[in-house]
Structures are given as structure tokens and as C-alpha cells.
Amino acid sequence: MKKSRFTEAQIVGILKEQEAGVAVTELCRKHGVSSPTFYKWKAKYGGLDVSEARKLKSLEDENAKLKRLLADAMLDNVALKDLLGKKMVTPAARREAVSYLRSAHEMSERRAIRVVGADRSAVRYRSTRPDDAALRERLKALAHERRRFGYRRLHVLLRREGHAVNRKRVQRLYREERLTVRRRSGRKRALGERRPMETPTAANQRWSLDFVADQFTDGRRFRILEVYDDCTRECLALVADTSISGRRVARGLDAIMAWRGKPATIISDNGTELTSNAILEWADKQKVAWHYIAPGKPQQKAFSESFNGRLRDECLNETLFSSLRDARTKLAAWREDFNEVRPHSSLGYLTPGEYARGLCGETARRASLREGSAPQALATHQQVGSDHARTLVMAG
Incomplete structure (x- = not known):
């Protein structure tokens, strides 16, 4: 809005001159205003003194400010309704929401960030991650070949092939490529206490x-x-x-x-x-x-x-x-x-064959140790000096 050259006090003074008997044309020529402007002043400030005119001006300014705030709030509400179906949990989702508000509602970046509730540094962040195209393709190929394998077993297979990648990175790529194994529904089972089953410790047991x-x-x-x-x-x-x-x-x-x-x-x-x-x-x-x-x-x-x-x-x-x-x-x-x-998860992601060979090797090593060094016999109560209480406890 264009600012007037005249203050409220000057406008009230000009109106007082007209009330004193000065012609309107002469007043307009003297102060350099048009007659429509003079009559607009008269309709607005006629009969008011300087303090009342200033109060009226402040009320008009405050009303205009409230209108602007209401218009901004209504625009923010419309923008938020457009984002109602979008999940804004991750920083990437918030960046996408800010970009959408700037393009669809012609908002400034600061205002869109304020509406979304994001951080400005997070919105302006640009990823520096390396390109995972080759790893993604290999992961998708393995997932297509092993359709019932989750990301943990696929991570083991990737490490076997020589890919230096950790489990969290494989999990992120697995989720981004939507390779999640679909669970097949099963029947409901009764709840209650179950006695833990004893696990055998040797092959063929x-x-x-x-x-x-x-x-x-x-x-x-x-x-x-x-x-x-x-x-x-x-x-x-x-x-x-x-x-x-x-x-x-x-x-x-x-x-x-x-x-x-x-x-x-x-x-x-x-x-x-x-x-x-x-x-x-x-x-x-x-x-x-x-x-x-x-x-x-x-x-x-x-x-x-x-x-x-x-x-x-x-x-x-x-x-x-x-x-x-x-x-x-x-x-x-x-x-x-x-x-x-x-890879078998209960075996530390070893294969059953690898675990069996390692178990057989450990059994052979223990057998060789038993044959190479026979344990010393414990003292019994028939031996001299074996009536000590500690010795009897050790002997059983």
C-alpha cells in the first residue's frame, strides 16, 4: 500500500480550513491534492480531531496485519491438507515435502520449512554416499534367486562373494528395493509354557x-x-x-x-x-x-x-x-x-556342512588330548593322609 504524503494531523488541519470557509478548489490547489482525495479524507476523517484520527489509522493498520496473518494461516492449512497423506518421518521425506510446497503453492523455502517443521540444514543437505548400483543389482539378483531369504542371509552370501559391506547397509538397500519376504499366514497356535528341548551336542546323537x-x-x-x-x-x-x-x-x-x-x-x-x-x-x-x-x-x-x-x-x-x-x-x-x-542362523550363519566338519575336528582334537596326557588320579580315602575333608570332597 502506497504511503500518504500527509499525516493524520495535516489531513485534519486541511479539513478544519475547509470548515472555516476556504473553498475546496483553493485548498486543493494550495496543498497539491485532487478534489476526490479531499472528499475521501472528508468521508474518513470528517468531524474527528487529531488523536481520534491517529487511533483510527492504527486500527486500520492492525486490521490489515490480522488479515495478512489470517490469509497466511489459511494457506498453511491448505498446504498441510495436501501433505496429509504423506509420511514425513525421515529427512528425505521432509525434503520432498518442502519441494512439493514450493512448487505447488509457490511458497518460499523458509515458509515451507516452517510449515513442515523441518530443519533448514537437513533440507539443504545433499547426500555424499557412493553409488551402490552394482551392489543393488547383485542384491536383487540374489533375492530373485533365493526368494525366501531375508537380508541377513543375503548379507552372508554377499560377504562370501567378496563384497565389503556391513549388515545395516544391506538392510537399507534391501528395504529401498522392496525385497521384503512376504510372510505366509499360518494357523494360530495355543499359548502356554513350553519345556525347552535339550539340544544334542554331537553328530548322530x-x-x-x-x-x-x-x-x-x-x-x-x-x-x-x-x-x-x-x-x-x-x-x-x-x-x-x-x-x-x-x-x-x-x-x-x-x-x-x-x-x-x-x-x-x-x-x-x-x-x-x-x-x-x-x-x-x-x-x-x-x-x-x-x-x-x-x-x-x-x-x-x-x-x-x-x-x-x-x-x-x-x-x-x-x-x-x-x-x-x-x-x-x-x-x-x-x-x-x-x-x-x-547359511543357518542358529549356527552363527555357518552352513550345516561347515558346522559338522568343525564339530568333528573339535571332537578329534579333544580325543587326541585325552590320549596324549592322562589326567592324574585324585586322592582317595584309602591313601595316607586322605582323611582331610577337602580331599574327600574332591574324591566324591
């Missing part, structure tokens, strides 16, 4: 047996017998057939024992194939302890159930089987991959 079912592309169904070592987490066998009897299970266990050795215990559910006379005769002949879980308690063979989930999620749900020969070939390839390539 306990094997788990279970059956899973699938179907061919033509709709025919087949079954898979899985044999799992609970200590080394190795899959010892995946036997596929249209039907598997107790004798077939015994024959498969004999084939595994020929190259693996005899297990101390085998744990299974109460299926008809595993409770048949053929299995009972085989267990008695081979001197193998066979433990059946309580009916309806699959958590008593939790290692086998966990392996069932991995087999179903990473192999059976991802693969089509055209025939029995095709199923046996693909299952054998997946078993080899599970034992020698796939």
Missing part, C-alpha cells in the same frame, strides 16, 4: 524323522521322508515316492547308516509307517533307541518341525514337480544346497 506331502503338476500326490540330524542341522535324506511303507523307511535308514554311522536315538511322531512291525524289528536289530513324541505335541520334535517349514517355504512352495524322477532330482539339489551353501 539324535535323528528326527518326519513326512511331508506335495503334488505333481498333474495333481497326483507324493510323500517325502526327511531325515534330520538335530545337532549339526544337516538334512541326511529326502526320500520321495508315491507311497512309503515301514520297510521302505528301514531300507532308507540302512542306506544312511552305511555312510553316516549309527544314531544313538531316533525321534518321530506316531505315524503308522513309523510304528509298524518293520520299524520295531529294525530298531531292535540295530540297537537304536526310538522315541515317539506324545500325540498332538509336535513341539517335542521342534528341530524337525523347523526344518519342515524351511523345506516347504524355500523348496516345495517355489518349485513345480512334473514327475517322480524330477522331484527326486530337485530335492537332491536342494538338499545339497541346504547342507553346503545356505
Whole structure:
């Protein structure tokens, strides 16, 4: 708004002159104003003294200021409504919101930053991160190849290939590329206390047996017998057939024992194939302890159930089987991959094969130490001076 050349006191003085009898044309010529301006002053300040005119002017200025503030607030509200559906949690999202307000509502940068509630240094920041194009492509390729692997296992595979990258960086790229594994819905399970299952400490200490079912592309169904070592987490066998009897299970266990050795215990559910006379005769002949879980308690063979989930999620749900020969070939390839390539989280992201070889090496080292240096015998109460209370406690 253009500022007037005359103050309120001067305007009131000019109006007083006109009231005293001076002609309007003469007043306009004397003070250099037009007659419309004079009559506008008369309509606005007529009958007022200097103090009242100044008060009227201040009220008009304050009213104009309030109007500007109201207009700014309404514009800010409209801008915030446009941003209502946008998440502004990260600095990048706030930078995007500020850019949108400047382009869509023609706001200044400072005003857009104030509306969004961002920091000016964060909005003006420009990233200096190196280009991750090659790493992104390799990560997407691995995720496409291993569709049921999360970022932790993919990070292990990238480190094996020689990529010097930490887990958090892989997690960020994994999230930005939207490679998150979609969880398949499962049935609700009863809550309650569960007794922790004892973990075996040596290979062949306990094997788990279970059956899973699938179907061919033509709709025919087949079954898979899985044999799992609970200590080394190795899959010892995946036997596929249209039907598997107790004798077939015994024959498969004999084939595994020929190259693996005899297990101390085998744990299974109460299926008809595993409770048949053929299995009972085989267990008695081979001197193998066979433990059946309580009916309806699959958590008593939790290692086998966990392996069932991995087999179903990473192999059976991802693969089509055209025939029995095709199923046996693909299952054998997946078993080899599970034992020698796939990192296992409960083994410190080692493969079951690596863990088994390390466990065997540690067992051999301890055996050699026992053979090389026999422990000294403790004192007993028959020896002289062995009636001391501390010596008796040590001797048991």
C-alpha cells in the first residue's frame, strides 16, 4: 500500500480550513491534492480531531496485519491438507515435502520449512554416499534367486562373494528395493509354557524323522521322508515316492547308516509307517533307541518341525514337480544346497556342512588330548593322609 504524503494531523488541519470557509478548489490547489482525495479524507476523517484520527489509522493498520496473518494461516492449512497423506518421518521425506510446497503453492523455502517443521540444514543437505548400483543389482539378483531369504542371509552370501559391506547397509538397500519376504499366514497356535528341548551336542546323537506331502503338476500326490540330524542341522535324506511303507523307511535308514554311522536315538511322531512291525524289528536289530513324541505335541520334535517349514517355504512352495524322477532330482539339489551353501542362523550363519566338519575336528582334537596326557588320579580315602575333608570332597 502506497504511503500518504500527509499525516493524520495535516489531513485534519486541511479539513478544519475547509470548515472555516476556504473553498475546496483553493485548498486543493494550495496543498497539491485532487478534489476526490479531499472528499475521501472528508468521508474518513470528517468531524474527528487529531488523536481520534491517529487511533483510527492504527486500527486500520492492525486490521490489515490480522488479515495478512489470517490469509497466511489459511494457506498453511491448505498446504498441510495436501501433505496429509504423506509420511514425513525421515529427512528425505521432509525434503520432498518442502519441494512439493514450493512448487505447488509457490511458497518460499523458509515458509515451507516452517510449515513442515523441518530443519533448514537437513533440507539443504545433499547426500555424499557412493553409488551402490552394482551392489543393488547383485542384491536383487540374489533375492530373485533365493526368494525366501531375508537380508541377513543375503548379507552372508554377499560377504562370501567378496563384497565389503556391513549388515545395516544391506538392510537399507534391501528395504529401498522392496525385497521384503512376504510372510505366509499360518494357523494360530495355543499359548502356554513350553519345556525347552535339550539340544544334542554331537553328530548322530539324535535323528528326527518326519513326512511331508506335495503334488505333481498333474495333481497326483507324493510323500517325502526327511531325515534330520538335530545337532549339526544337516538334512541326511529326502526320500520321495508315491507311497512309503515301514520297510521302505528301514531300507532308507540302512542306506544312511552305511555312510553316516549309527544314531544313538531316533525321534518321530506316531505315524503308522513309523510304528509298524518293520520299524520295531529294525530298531531292535540295530540297537537304536526310538522315541515317539506324545500325540498332538509336535513341539517335542521342534528341530524337525523347523526344518519342515524351511523345506516347504524355500523348496516345495517355489518349485513345480512334473514327475517322480524330477522331484527326486530337485530335492537332491536342494538338499545339497541346504547342507553346503545356505547359511543357518542358529549356527552363527555357518552352513550345516561347515558346522559338522568343525564339530568333528573339535571332537578329534579333544580325543587326541585325552590320549596324549592322562589326567592324574585324585586322592582317595584309602591313601595316607586322605582323611582331610577337602580331599574327600574332591574324591566324591
